[in-house]
Amino acid sequence: MIARLRTNWIILKTSVEERLVYRGDFVFATLIRFLPIVTQIFLWGAIYGIHTSAPLKSIKGYSYQEMVAYYLLVMVGRAFSSMPGLANGIANDVRDGTIKKYLVQPIDMLGYLFWARVAHKLVYYLVAIGPFILVFYLCRDYFAGWPDAFTITAWILSLIMAFLVGFLIESLIGLIAFWFLEVSSLIFIYMMLNYFLSGHMIPLDLFPEPLSQWMQMLPFKYLAYFPGTVILGKYSHQELIFELSIEVVWVIVLFSLNRIAFQQGTRRYSAFGG
Amino acid sequence: MNAIVAKNLEKTYKVYQKKEGVFASLKGLWKRDYKTVHAVSDVSFSIEQGEIVAFLGPNGAGKTTTLKLLSGLIFPSAGEATVLGHVPWKRENEYRRRFSLVMGQKNQLWWDLPAQESFRLHKEIYRIDPQQYTRRIDELTSLLEVRHLIGQPVRELSLGERMRMELIAALLHKPDVLLLDEPTIGLDVVSQRRVQEFLKYYQVKQKTTVVLTSHYMKDVEALCKRAIIINQGSIKHDGPLSDILDKFSNYKIMDVQFDGDDMPPDFSQWGEVIEKEAPHVKLKVPRNKIPEILSSLLSKYRILDVGVQERPLEEVISEVFTEQKNDMAQSHDRKSMLKSTTD
Numbered sequence: 001m002i003a004r005l006r007t008n009w010i011i012l013k014t015s016v017e018e019r020l021v022y023r024g025d026f027v028f029a030t031l032i033r034f035l036p037i038v039t040q041i042f043l044w045g046a047i048y049g050i051h052t053s054a055p056l057k058s059i060k061g062y063s064y065q066e067m068v069a070y071y072l073l074v075m076v077g078r079a080f081s082s083m084p085g086l087a088n089g090i091a092n093d094v095r096d097g098t099i100k101k102y103l104v105q106p107i108d109m110l111g112y113l114f115w116a117r118v119a120h121k122l123v124y125y126l127v128a129i130g131p132f133i134l135v136f137y138l139c140r141d142y143f144a145g146w147p148d149a150f151t152i153t154a155w156i157l158s159l160i161m162a163f164l165v166g167f168l169i170e171s172l173i174g175l176i177a178f179w180f181l182e183v184s185s186l187i188f189i190y191m192m193l194n195y196f197l198s199g200h201m202i203p204l205d206l207f208p209e210p211l212s213q214w215m216q217m218l219p220f221k222y223l224a225y226f227p228g229t230v231i232l233g234k235y236s237h238q239e240l241i242f243e244l245s246i247e248v249v250w251v252i253v254l255f256s257l258n259r260i261a262f263q264q265g266t267r268r269y270s271a272f273g274g
Numbered sequence: 275m276n277a278i279v280a281k282n283l284e285k286t287y288k289v290y291q292k293k294e295g296v297f298a299s300l301k302g303l304w305k306r307d308y309k310t311v312h313a314v315s316d317v318s319f320s321i322e323q324g325e326i327v328a329f330l331g332p333n334g335a336g337k338t339t340t341l342k343l344l345s346g347l348i349f350p351s352a353g354e355a356t357v358l359g360h361v362p363w364k365r366e367n368e369y370r371r372r373f374s375l376v377m378g379q380k381n382q383l384w385w386d387l388p389a390q391e392s393f394r395l396h397k398e399i400y401r402i403d404p405q406q407y408t409r410r411i412d413e414l415t416s417l418l419e420v421r422h423l424i425g426q427p428v429r430e431l432s433l434g435e436r437m438r439m440e441l442i443a444a445l446l447h448k449p450d451v452l453l454l455d456e457p458t459i460g461l462d463v464v465s466q467r468r469v470q471e472f473l474k475y476y477q478v479k480q481k482t483t484v485v486l487t488s489h490y491m492k493d494v495e496a497l498c499k500r501a502i503i504i505n506q507g508s509i510k511h512d513g514p515l516s517d518i519l520d521k522f523s524n525y526k527i528m529d530v531q532f533d534g535d536d537m538p539p540d541f542s543q544w545g546e547v548i549e550k551e552a553p554h555v556k557l558k559v560p561r562n563k564i565p566e567i568l569s570s571l572l573s574k575y576r577i578l579d580v581g582v583q584e585r586p587l588e589e590v591i592s593e594v595f596t597e598q599k600n601d602m603a604q605s606h607d608r609k610s611m612l613k614s615t616t617d
Binding site for chain 2: 018
């Protein structure tokens with residue numbers, strides 16, 4: 001057990017070091033992520049008509065301020081849930097045979113990738129925390145004030161689980177490469193679906209019924225919509241406990257699916273690529 | 275004590291047959307023809323602990339497939355095998371801590387980091403004792419002459435240096451069985467020899483069981499006493515390297531030095547001329563006729579010196595493969611033709 005923790009710690013450390021090799025590229029990519037928020041502020045300003053004589057008070061329960069705050073919070077949620085390159089990385093490893101490394105060594109591939117991803121995220125937060133604080137400070141007027149401690153705790157839990165759900169969905173898609181070697185178009189489709197199913201595009205309650213309700217039953221909302229709306233006070237404490245419990249169930253389900261896919265996939269695997 | 279036992283191992287693949295042309299490709303979208311390819315069929319052998327054995331065979335003969343089976347990367351279609359008492363494809367951690375697989379240049383090293391970072395990770399993955407780890411690193415890096423390079427990012431190393439680092443990574447945990455697939459592929463002669471010398475020294479010292487595949491007969495001659503020849507998925511020969519010559523080569527090379535110009539104008543009655551530069555001649559002669567030829571030459575000409583040598587192993591083996599390939603082509607056996615396209 002302790003040996004295992006040590007191994008994971010070394011994987012984490014090594015991944016952090018690897019991540020820091022290309023610092024220039026990394027800092028640049030981190031900063032560029034803040035650009036879209038500017039567009040959102042202007043876009044929703046125009047939709048609500050804030051500069052007109054009769055601005056809209058709310059759209060489906062979202063005021064203009066809440067709407068901008070939503071996008072800011074979604075940005076935080078996605079900082080946890082987005083997994084650039086994970087599915088593609090797994091698929092490439094399967095296709096070009098790098099996966100052999102994980103099969104021959106006494107190591108669990110998914111565990112390894114998980115800790116490497118935690119490392120990537122940690123390094124990312126290290127670089128991004130400054131800009132995040134700055135942006136939230138500049139945009140402080142869009143927030144109604146601090147929510148209660150219970151809600152903040154739920155929010156932090158929702159972020160951690162957003163990471164887990166994001167990781168598990170993407171790795172599952174990557175593992176499909178065991179059956180279909182080429183998954184890049186599948187990943188593209190997933191990204192498009194994810195864009196609106198997760199609430200990254202617009203809050204899910206803006207979609208018409210019953211579509212909105214269906215979307216809320218899928219795990220994708222935990223990637224952006226749920227962590228985005230917790231702080232906005234859209235849930236009672238009871239509802240928060242309920243939602244988080246459902247999310248835990250999703251994590252367990254996705255985890256099991258990953259394990260099954262990995263087990264079946266490696267059975268099927270015939271070591272492509274010489 | 276046997277380290278590796280394989281019994282009637284068999285591996286068949288299903289391969290999608292892509293036809294030429296756009297129309298055929300479109301048709302392939304909903305209807306595909308699959309062919310069954312026998313990568314390995316009925317392969318049995320056993321290897322003793324501490325033995326070093328070479329798998330020889332042309333591309334696609336089934337060497338790599340056999341190594342993949344032994345390392346547990348793939349499941350066999352039939353047959354069984356145990357390595358160190360474990361069934362490889364169960365992929366138990368106890369087994370995975372006791373062997374190593376080095377496959378060409380497929381690297382287990384982190385590209386952007388110095389090799390020592392990868393080594394440190396291996397130390398954790400294989401749970402190597404810290405003191406032993408330091409000792410091993412010292413020993414291996416100095417034997418392979420790369421000690422000064424372990425702090426340099428792997429991407430900046432030359433191919434030969436990288437291969438040596440790969441070997442260190444594979445040997446850090448002191449595996450009992452070492453599977454090497456083309457360990458010197460793409461290396462220059464100097465690096466090749468260094469890797470050979472190292473493997474030889476290391477194997478003798480550690481009594482590691484080594485199975486290696488190689489196209490370079492030099493590797494094999496330098497390292498192995500025993501060879502298993504695989505072609506078209508099955509074993510054609512299993513025994514001492516020297517037996518290969520007896521078994522497959524009907525000829526020897528005879529080097530004759532005549533006295534001055536006293537030399538026959540035509541050698542066709544004795545053998546095939548390989549090289550002729552008066553007063554020297556090199557003949558390829560049937561191995562059972564050497565005394566006859568010698569006495570016939572001696573009775574007619576004045577000879578200063580004679581030498582008889584075996585033909586280079588490489589030549590003999592490639593001849594064996596070509597002959598088998600020709601036989602195969604003649605029989606128009608499409609199924610076995612496909613064997614050589616896998617791997």
